[in-house]
Amino acid sequence: MHHFEEELTCSICYSIFEDPRVLPCSHTFCRNCLEGVIQLSSNFSIWRPLRVPLKCPNCRSIVEIPAxxxxxxxINFALKAIIEKYQQEDHSDVTTCSEHYRQPLNVYCLLDRKLVCGHCLTIGKHNGHPIDDLHSAYRKEKETSGKLLEQLTDKHWxxxxxxxxxxxxxxxxxxxxxxxDKKAVVQYFRKLSDTLEHKKQALLTVLDEINTHILEEYxxxxxxxxxxxxxxxxxxxxxTSVQKEESPLLFLEKVNDLHQRVRALKQKQLPDVKPVEIHPRIGHLLKDVWSKTExxxxxKLLTPKIKLIPKRKLCSKGRGKEGRQSREFLQAVNPLAGLLLFVLLVVTVISLHKPASSVVIKATPAYVSEFLLLIYQDFCTHLQNIVDVLCQTCNLLMEFVGRMTSL
Incomplete structure (x- = not known):
């Protein structure tokens, strides 16, 4: 009975018969379907009120419905019994509608091109759509499969x-x-890493050298x-042992010898320890120069020469307003600013007397920066010493002038 769905389906609602009734023409329909057809039919006769004429949906013959x-x-009891037995069996191989319980998909909707059940056509969202039976739709689609193949093999593909x-x-x-680009990135950072490692080792070597010098010095x-x-x-x-001597003669001899040794020990010249400092400080150099370098x-950065130099002395406090002004003026002198001004002046004079080529002009900043880095360290040290001497001399002069004015 697995293949009887079409015979058990009402031709009006395309669903399994419910309460099947037989017309005089022997065709069977659901009772509810016949009620709907009668309500929509206008072919009733006013001359025979006890009978309602109806055109059979299958054979199109006029039949009369009792008043x-x-x-x-x-009732089609034989068909009803078959339907009840059919519904009691397992129909797992029959595809049913997901929206209507146990209704087989036995009708093909031409508009949506999908299988639907009878309830979908009557009370569902496919109501009013053009339809075709399953076998007819299969035959037509089979005949047009060549056109589908043509669409799948045209120029579009x-x-x-x-x-x-x-x-x-x-x-x-x-x-x-x-x-x-990945290779370029790896190569660039490998080269940068090698450069940084080389600079690091150079700085550590310089620090080891100054550390060795400190050991040799101290x-x-x-x-x-x-x-x-x-x-x-x-x-x-x-x-302590001499104090325990009881013999006066031996005591005096030992005490005299002890005095001579103490005197000789105190007369030994002690080393002259002067305060020194390490210049330049690598930490300051890294912060002020290296961290600001592209x-x-x-x-192109040069490794500095680290030295032990005498510690810089701060200028003694001057007296009055003049002392403060002179100290502020001298401390405001920036060695690097003076050096830069001098170099710029030289470049300006040369450019006025002899125009430089474009290559020289482009190369000038690089050579100037290397030159400044080369001489900056030693020049700053000597210039700072000169500033300290001038500051001290100025303070003495201000003190002398103050004493003269007080007289």
Whole structure:
């Protein structure tokens, strides 16, 4: 009974018969479907009020419905029994409608081009759509399958294939460019890393050299003072033992010898320890110069020469307003600003007397920067010493003038 769905389907609602009634022409329909047809039909006779004429939806013959309506039509008990037995069986292989419970998909909607059930056509969203039965729709679509193949093999799909190849080519070109850029990035940062590592090792080497110089400078002095300290402790121990001597003669001899040794020890010249400082400080150089340098110019930075120099003395406080003004004026002198002014003056004079070529003009800033970095460290040290001397001399002069005016 798995293939009887079409025979058990009402030709009006295209659903399984519900309360099947037989017309006088022997065709069977659902009672509710006949009620709907009677309400829409205008073919009734006013001459025979006890009978309602109706045109059969299948054979189109005129039949008469009793005055009591469809309730008086005979029930198709055989068909009803078959339907009840059919509904009790398992029809898992039959596709049913997802919107209407247990209604088979046995009608083809031509508008939406999909299978629907009878309820979809009568009370569902496919109401009023053109339809066809399942086998007829299958046969028609089978006959037109060649046209579908033509649509799938026309020029449009050739253009699609060409477009795919074009997109693949563009994709390959873009990927090649990205790979080249990746290599450039890796190479650039490898070179930058090598440059930074080289600069780091150079700075560490310079710091190791100054550390060695510090050891050579201070270790002999420390050892000399340690020996003096050891001799002092030895004399203190000897003094303790002399105090225990009971013989006056031996005591006086030992005390005299002890005095001579103490006098000789105190007369030994102590090293002259002057305050020094390390110049330039690498930390300041990294902060003030290196951190402000462009990445591409790092390899042009010169490694500084670190030295131990006498510690700079601050100018003593001057007296009165004149002393403060002179100190502020001298401290305002910026060695680098003076040097830059001098270099710019020289370049200006040369350019006025002898015009430089474009290559020289472009190269001038680079050479000037290298020149400044080369001489800046030593020049600043000497210039600062000169400023300190001038500051001290000015303070003495102001003090002398103040004393003269007070007289």
């Amino acid at each position: 009591a309506g469809t309730e008086a039509l005979p 050739t253009d699609v294939c060409l477009l795919i190849e074009k997109l693949k080519e563009q994709k390959s070109q873009c990927e090649s460019i990205v790979q080249e 270790e002999p002095l420390i050892e000399k003072l340690k020996k003096i300290r050891e001799e002092q402790l030895e004399l203190m121990s000897l003094n 990445i591409g110019q790092i390899n």
